Amino acid sequence: MSYEAIIGLEVHAELATQSKMFCGCPVVDPEQAAPNTAVCPVCAGMPGTLPVVNAAAVGYGVRVALALGCEVNLRSLFARKNYFYPDLPKGYQISQYEQPLARNGRLVIQTAAGEKVIRIRRVHLEEDTGKLTHFGEDRTLVDLNRAGVPLLEIVTEPDFRAPEEVRRYAQALRAILRYLGVNSGDLQKGALRIEPNISLRPAGSQTFGTKVEIKNLNSFHALERAVAYEIERQTKLLEAGETVQQVTMGWDETRQMTVLQRVKEGEDDYRYFPEPDLPPLVLEPAWVERLRASLPELPERRARRFVEQYGLTEYAASVLVEEKAVAEYFEEAVRSLSAGAVAPRALANWISGDLFGLMNQAGVSAEHIPVPAAELAALVSLVESGQINPRGGREVLAEMFQSGRGAAEIVRQRGLEQVSDADFIARLVSETLAEYPGEVASFRAGKAAVLNWLFGQVMRKSQGRANPQIVRQELEKQLGGR
Ligand code: ADP
Ligand code: MG
Ligand code: ZN
Numbered sequence: 001m002s003y004e005a006i007i008g009l010e011v012h013a014e015l016a017t018q019s020k021m022f023c024g025c026p027v028v029d030p031e032q033a034a035p036n037t038a039v040c041p042v043c044a045g046m047p048g049t050l051p052v053v054n055a056a057a058v059g060y061g062v063r064v065a066l067a068l069g070c071e072v073n074l075r076s077l078f079a080r081k082n083y084f085y086p087d088l089p090k091g092y093q094i095s096q097y098e099q100p101l102a103r104n105g106r107l108v109i110q111t112a113a114g115e116k117v118i119r120i121r122r123v124h125l126e127e128d129t130g131k132l133t134h135f136g137e138d139r140t141l142v143d144l145n146r147a148g149v150p151l152l153e154i155v156t157e158p159d160f161r162a163p164e165e166v167r168r169y170a171q172a173l174r175a176i177l178r179y180l181g182v183n184s185g186d187l188q189k190g191a192l193r194i195e196p197n198i199s200l201r202p203a204g205s206q207t208f209g210t211k212v213e214i215k216n217l218n219s220f221h222a223l224e225r226a227v228a229y230e231i232e233r234q235t236k237l238l239e240a241g242e243t244v245q246q247v248t249m250g251w252d253e254t255r256q257m258t259v260l261q262r263v264k265e266g267e268d269d270y271r272y273f274p275e276p277d278l279p280p281l282v283l284e285p286a287w288v289e290r291l292r293a294s295l296p297e298l299p300e301r302r303a304r305r306f307v308e309q310y311g312l313t314e315y316a317a318s319v320l321v322e323e324k325a326v327a328e329y330f331e332e333a334v335r336s337l338s339a340g341a342v343a344p345r346a347l348a349n350w351i352s353g354d355l356f357g358l359m360n361q362a363g364v365s366a367e368h369i370p371v372p373a374a375e376l377a378a379l380v381s382l383v384e385s386g387q388i389n390p391r392g393g394r395e396v397l398a399e400m401f402q403s404g405r406g407a408a409e410i411v412r413q414r415g416l417e418q419v420s421d422a423d424f425i426a427r428l429v430s431e432t433l434a435e436y437p438g439e440v441a442s443f444r445a446g447k448a449a450v451l452n453w454l455f456g457q458v459m460r461k462s463q464g465r466a467n468p469q470i471v472r473q474e475l476e477k478q479l480g481g482r
Contacts, residue, residue, distance in 0.1 A: 001202055001203075001238075001239075003200040003201065003202060003203060003234075003235055003238060004161065004200065004201055004202070004203045004204075004205075005160075005161055005162065005198060005200055005231045006158045006160075006161070006198070006199045006200070006201060006208055006209070006211075007158060007160035007161070007162075007165075007197065007198050007199075007227060008121075008155070008156050008157060008160065008196070008211075009156045009160070009170070009194060009195065009196050009197070010153060010154075010155050010156075010194075010197070011153070011154045011155075011173060011192065011193065011195070012128075012152070012153050012192075012193040012195075013064075013151065013153075013177055013182070013183045013192050013193075014027075014128060014149055014150070014151055014184075014190075014191045015060045015061070015149075015150035015152055015182055015183065016060075016182055016183055017054060017056045017057050017060065018056065019054060019056075020038075020127070020148040020149055020150065021051075021053070021054050021094070021125070021127040021148055021149065021150040021151075022042060022043070022051030022052060022054065022094065022127060022148055023040050023042035023051070023052070023148055024040070025038045025040050025042075025043055025148065026038050027149050030143075030145060030190075031189070033145055035143035035145060036143055036144055036145060037145065038145045039144045039147070042148070043089075043144060043147045044089050044144055044147070045089030045090035045091070045147075050277050051094060051275075051277055051278055053078075053278065053281065054150060057125065057150035058101075058125065058281065059291060060152070060180070061101050061102075061123065061124075061125050061150075061152050062101070062102070062283070062288060062291050063182060063295065064154070064177065064180060064182060065101060065102030065105065065123045066288075066292050066295060067180060067295055067298055068102075068107055068123065068176070069106050069107075069120075070102035070103060070105035070120060070123055071102060071103055071104050071105075072102045072288055073100065073101060073102060073103065074282065074283045074288070075099065075280050075281070075282050075283075076096055076099045076100060076125075076280065076281045077096060077097070077098060077099040077274055077275070077280050078094050078096055078125075078274070078275035078278045079094075079095055079097035079098065079272050079273065079274055080094060080272065080274075080275050081093045081094075081095045081097070081126075081270045082270055082271045082272075083269070083270060085129070086130075086132060086140065086142055087129040087130040087131065087132050087142065088129050088147075089130065089144065089147060093129065094126060094127050094275055095124065095125075095126035095127075095153075096125055096126065097124075097272045098272075099280075100122040100123060100124035101123055101124050101125055101281070102122065102123040103120075103121065103123075104119070104120070104121075105120030105123065106118065106119055106120060107120060107169060107172055107173060108172075108300060109165060109168040109169050109172055110168060110318060111162075111165055111168060116159075116165060117159075118156050118157070118159045118160065118165075118169050119156065120154060120155070120156055120157075121155045121156060121157050122153075122154075122155050123152060123154050123155075124152070124153050125150065125152060125153075125281075126151045126152075127147070127149065127150065127151060128148065128150075128151045129146065129147060130143055130144040130145075130146055130147040131143045131145070131146050152182075152183075154173065156169070158197070158208065163223075163224045163225075163227040163228040163231070166196055166227050167220050167223055167224040170194050170220055170223055171220055171322065172299065172300075174187075174192060175321070175323070176298055176299060177192070178323070179296055179297075179298055179299060179324050180295075180296065187217070187218045187219055188219070190218070193215075193217075194217050194223055195214060195215055195217070196217075196223065196226070196227050196230075197211045197212070197213045197214075198213075198214070198227060198230045198231060199211040199212070199234070199244070200231065200234045200235060200238060200244070209234075209244060210243070210244045210245065210246050211246060212234070212244065212245075212246070212247055212248075212258075213247075213248045213249070214226050214227070214230060214248075214249050214250070214251055214258055215248060215249070215250050215251070215261065216251050217251050222253060225251075225256060226251040229256070229257055229258055230249070230258050246263075247260055247263050248261045248262050249261055299322065299324075299327075302321045302327055303317040303318050303320075303321045304317075306320060306321065306327075306330075310334065310345065310348070311343065311344065311345055312344065312345055312348050316345070316348045316349070316352065317348075319352045320348060320351065323366040324366075325366035325369075326351065326366045329351070329366070329369060329373050330344075330347065330348060330351055330373075332373035332374070333351075333373040333374065333376050333377040333380075334377070336374040336378075337377045337380075337381065338381070341381055341384070341385070342377070342381050342384045342385075343384075346380055346383075347376070347377065347380050350376065350379075350380050350397070351376070354394055354397050354398075355371070355397065355401075358397070358398060358401045362401070370400075370401055370404050371397070371400045371401055371404070375406050376397075376400075376407075378406065378407040378408060379393060379396055379397055379400065379407035380393075382396075382407060382408070382411060386418055386420060386469075387411070387417055387418055388411055388416050388418045389418050389464060389465065389466075389467070389468060392411075392414075392418070392464060392465070395414075395416070396411055396414070399414075415465075416465065417465070418465055418466070418467050419466050419467060420467040420470055422470065422474075424466075425458075425466055425467070425470050425471055425474050426474055426478075428458050428461050428462055428466060428471075429458055429471065429474045429475055431461070432454060432457050432458045432461060433454070433478060433479070435457075436454065439454060440454070440479065443479060451475065451479070454475060454479075455468075455471060455472060455475055458471050458475065459471060
């Protein structure tokens with residue numbers, strides 16, 4: 001029997017506000033601040049304290065909801081989710097349950113089979129828990145700096161059918177959050193936590209099977225791998241006539257497998273009830289509309305504009321818009337090109353090819369590209385106008401990346417200017433042909449492939465500087481003419 005995978009995603013995004021969700025404590029970088037230095041009686045869960053809602057966090061949440069095309073509830077409710085755990089000093093987490101901040105959104109993803117709409121079920125506000133660090137079997141330290149940090153939970157309908165779709169959605173969502181400036185997008189530090197729910201059903205069936213939730217996924221690669229692994233694991237279980245248990249699993253990066261974490265709590269176990277210390281969250285319609293009007297151009301729309309305005313392919317556009325900083329870098333470079341001299345398409349290729357390669361190698365993020373956009377444009381202009389050849393261009397870019405120096409200066413210093421002088425090239429070609437009479441003879445005898453080899457010899461003789469098009473023309477001329 002063949003099975004179909006059904007997958008839904010829960011994403012927790014820490015909101016990058018100045019202060020926490022229900023108190024005035026600062027939101028701090030967990031790697032910078034000493035443990036338990038950003039804590040007050042409210043977020044430490046002391047009796048007798050009262051929460052106050054952080055308006056900035058609500059605004060961030062509404063912006064995300066609007067960007068995802070949700071219906072924003074002008075009246076939503078906070079609720080207590082009760083459970084007992086050392087990272088939760090109050091003994092409950094303030095969340096939203098029956099009346100979330102927003103519902104019914106959508107996010108369009110690009111898949112191998114074309115566009116696909118993923119429905120967003122709900123977007124709600126809540127608070128983060130503290131952080132536990134375990135030492136061996138019997139010692140655990142508690143850091144409450146994270147307790148009470150605003151969290152936005154974004155839950156999809158079970159609309160995914162394949163691991164690749166899940167990854168695409170997670171990447172697209174991260175891009176939106178970063179465009180809005182509400183989340184760092186740092187999966188490794190846990191600022192963005194992605195939890196897929198996976199079940200299988202016989203192909204053609206309309207009912208859902210039992211789902212398994214996976215936690216601890218700190219990269220997109222791990223997300224895709226874990227979903228694929230879990231589909232495989234459940235397939236084997238079902239094929240062996242066994243049943244899938246509703247559990248929460250963790251992803252073990254070293255062993256590349258999911259491992260059991262805990263048997264899933266049901267909703268009853270959390271004893272949700274309306275938060276008595278907070279009134280309903282009521283939003284002014286005019287305020288929501290102002291937030292809607294102030295939304296920036298989001299990745300999907302920007303990609304469409306890049307296709308129309310700059311003649312990029314959809315793929316090239318989608319690569320450039322993924323990071324806001326890259327998209328802005330590209331546009332800055334385009335602006336500094338002299339009009340019509342170079343197609344923006346060529347610039348896009350240099351960015352997503354060589355520049356990304358250098359950035360990956362050096363571990364440099366899009367915000368810290370060491371080559372000024374105008375200098376990249378200058379380099380691409382030199383290549384496109386034939387003043388240096390593409391191979392030389394790549395070398396120059398690598399040096400620009402390392403040293404921060406300008407394109408023209410490096411080209412001059414390295415003597416890389418491309419030579420297009422016809423007499424000079426004609427001489428190189430005739431010298432080369434004289435050196436390899438055997439190869440010339442076999443070309444004349446019909447071995448056409450030798451032409452490329454001879455071309456390579458001429459280019460080498462010129463140390464890569466000869467204009468390749470002129471070399472090719474000259475070669476054909478001299479070989480044909482003899
Ligand atoms: P829970 O209360 O266990 O968190 P929810 O009903 O809130 O479950 O759903 C959580 C996520 O799991 C949602 O993204 C939803 O789309 C997805 N989901 C629900 N049922 C299934 C299923 N049978 N298989 C896969 N995903 C599912
Ligand atoms: Mg859940
Ligand atoms: Zn506090």
